[in-house]
Amino acid sequence: MPPDASYSFSKLIVHDLEKMAAFYRDVYGLHAVNRVRGQNIGGEEIDEIMVSADPNAEYGSLVLLKYLGRGPSPSGELILGFTTDDLPALLERVRAAGGGVHAPIKEIPEMKLRVAFATDPEGHLAELVQMLP
Structure with a gap:
């Protein structure tokens, strides 16, 4: 069922x-x-x-x-996930909009992807993934 x-x-x-x-x-x-x-x-x-x-x-x-x-809440309670075809360009948009890079781009060949972590202006974490061919 x-x-x-x-x-x-x-x-x-x-x-x-x-x-x-x-x-x-x-x-x-x-x-x-x-x-x-x-x-x-x-x-x-x-x-x-x-x-x-x-x-x-x-x-x-x-x-x-x-x-x-309420005042500001602590960040870290949730990690959002986004996929993209252009990880460097997405990280640049994050920076330009007031966010930051929490962990730089890392390739994981066995999973056929690249991943980075970014924060929004309040510190909330997002995992950014680009699939590799």
Whole structure:
């Protein structure tokens, strides 16, 4: 019997919601497709932006969430994964948009890929993968 639930989305807790939405748009091409304001989780008010690679999507598989009554959260609670055809160019976009390189490009020939790790402006980690021919 198949499970009655399937993976749908992840939420990344951020502090500067607008800045982070712009970063993920500029670097990874993710479009803001929906926004939720005035709701709460366990009594804490939130503001969130849903982002998707498809600009016409109703919902996003990544949700940027800000708790309005909290300060910045520590990073490291989640590692996002992105694939690309041009890893050096993607890392340059990360730097240009205010992010950083956490670990430089490393080739893993046995897996036929190159990998690097980057951070967004708030320090959240992303694993960036380029498949090799």
